[in-house]
Amino acid sequence: MKITLEKNVMENNDRAAAFNRQLFNKTKTLVINIMSSPGAGKTTILERTVAELSKDYHIGVIEGDIATERDADRIRKKGVEAVQIATEGECHLDPRMVAKVLPELDLDAIDILFIENVGNLVCPSEFDLGQNHRVVVLSTPEGNDKIPKYPLMFHVTELALINKVDLLPHVSFDLDKAREDLRAIQPNSRLMPISAKSGEGFETWIDWIRANLEACQKH
Amino acid sequence: MHEMGLMEDALELVAEDAEKHAFQSVDKISLIVGDLSNVLPDALRFAFDAFRESGQIPILSQQASLEIIPEKGLAKCAVCGITYEPNAFIATCPECGMPFGVLLAGETFKIESYEGS
Ligand SMILES: Nc1nc2c(ncn2[C@@H]2O[C@H](COP(=O)(O)OP(=O)(O)OP(=O)(O)O)[C@@H](O)[C@H]2O)c(=O)[nH]1
Numbered sequence: 001m002k003i004t005l006e007k008n009v010m011e012n013n014d015r016a017a018a019f020n021r022q023l024f025n026k027t028k029t030l031v032i033n034i035m036s037s038p039g040a041g042k043t044t045i046l047e048r049t050v051a052e053l054s055k056d057y058h059i060g061v062i063e064g065d066i067a068t069e070r071d072a073d074r075i076r077k078k079g080v081e082a083v084q085i086a087t088e089g090e091c092h093l094d095p096r097m098v099a100k101v102l103p104e105l106d107l108d109a110i111d112i113l114f115i116e117n118v119g120n121l122v123c124p125s126e127f128d129l130g131q132n133h134r135v136v137v138l139s140t141p142e143g144n145d146k147i148p149k150y151p152l153m154f155h156v157t158e159l160a161l162i163n164k165v166d167l168l169p170h171v172s173f174d175l176d177k178a179r180e181d182l183r184a185i186q187p188n189s190r191l192m193p194i195s196a197k198s199g200e201g202f203e204t205w206i207d208w209i210r211a212n213l214e215a216c217q218k219h
Numbered sequence: 220m221h222e223m224g225l226m227e228d229a230l231e232l233v234a235e236d237a238e239k240h241a242f243q244s245v246d247k248i249s250l251i252v253g254d255l256s257n258v259l260p261d262a263l264r265f266a267f268d269a270f271r272e273s274g275q276i277p278i279l280s281q282q283a284s285l286e287i288i289p290e291k292g293l294a295k296c297a298v299c300g301i302t303y304e305p306n307a308f309i310a311t312c313p314e315c316g317m318p319f320g321v322l323l324a325g326e327t328f329k330i331e332s333y334e335g336s
């Protein structure tokens with residue numbers, strides 16, 4: 001016997017993402033999902049970001065990696081609570097993995113929760129975790145072509161941090177070209193050049209977070 | 220490669236429904252996979268075979284087959300209104316060159332039907 005089901009396979013994920021989102025709304029936690037290819041600088045950016053923001057706010061971090069606790073340990077050294085998810089082979093975080101570790105975090109107290117996704121420019125872009133904002137990091141040594149080559153990632157994110165701009169004199173990366181390519185894929189996305197090493201551009205990035213936190217805690 | 224996890228979700232959704240119908244076995248599953256869904260049919264087939272052989276989804280019979288129904292991508296330009304087949308996730312309109320195509324089809328990834336008894 002044939003049964004017509006017409007069911008979205010992503011339904012399980014969507015349900016879990018909606019659950020997370022409701023919880024974050026209730027606790028008024030600003031949640032930022034940070035994605036990039038391996039080594040673009042997500043953890044280094046977070047180290048500097050939490051050092052700056054933890055003066056004023058209660059911060060939490062979820063670290064997603066295929067294996068090890070290393071990234072969570074780097075964050076804990078900054079005096080901020082961090083939970084590591086080791087995906088054991090999965091190339092992305094999904095909302096169920098996130099939901100599973102949420103009880104380890106004091107969401108009522110946490111103002112800003114950063115989620116560092118598994119280093120990968122493809123799969124993480126397809127999974128809604130229930131976050132408020134999705135941010136992609138592209139580092140200058142990776143080259144301009146990553147934007148047109150991984151369009152979905154640049155389409156679903158609202159901010160592209162161009163990291164390692166301290167290396168611009170040594171690598172061929174064209175910021176204007178990046179702006180143009182980004183506009184073609186996601187006209188509403190913003191490009192922000194930063195360096196997690198020198199701190200260049202961090203004021204703008206921190207302001208962006210503060211403005212979003214204000215908006216999130218208003219309603 | 221996340222087709223393994225997605226196939227597991229699909230099989231669980233089918234198993235859940237098949238149990239409601241008091242089926243003893245599921246012999247065929249038909250999935251609709253859009254060109255722009257970022258799900259690879261070959262990887263899905265590989266995952267399906269792996270789950271069938273492992274017996275992890277008991278209701279899935281050892282003879283079960285997988286049908287993949289492709290869905291072509293279709294976009295409508297928000298500026299000039301023509302519809303076109305986008306060659307990538309977001310493509311510029313072939314008429315006016317604006318990058319404001321709204322996808323009408325191609326992102327689907329769903330279970331169309333299954334057969335069992
Ligand atoms: N020159 C320079 N190097 C940087 C910058 N940011 C990060 N790095 C270096 O880039 C390397 C990778 O940085 P991580 O922060 O570990 O990158 P990641 O994105 O967290 O990597 P995964 O978690 O493995 O995906 C390290 O050696 C950092 O020191 C930067 O702004 N400039």
Ligand SMILES: [Mg+2]
Binds near residue numbers: 042116
């Ligand atoms: Mg990292």
Ligand SMILES: [Zn+2]
Binds near residue numbers: 312
């Ligand atoms: Zn047009």
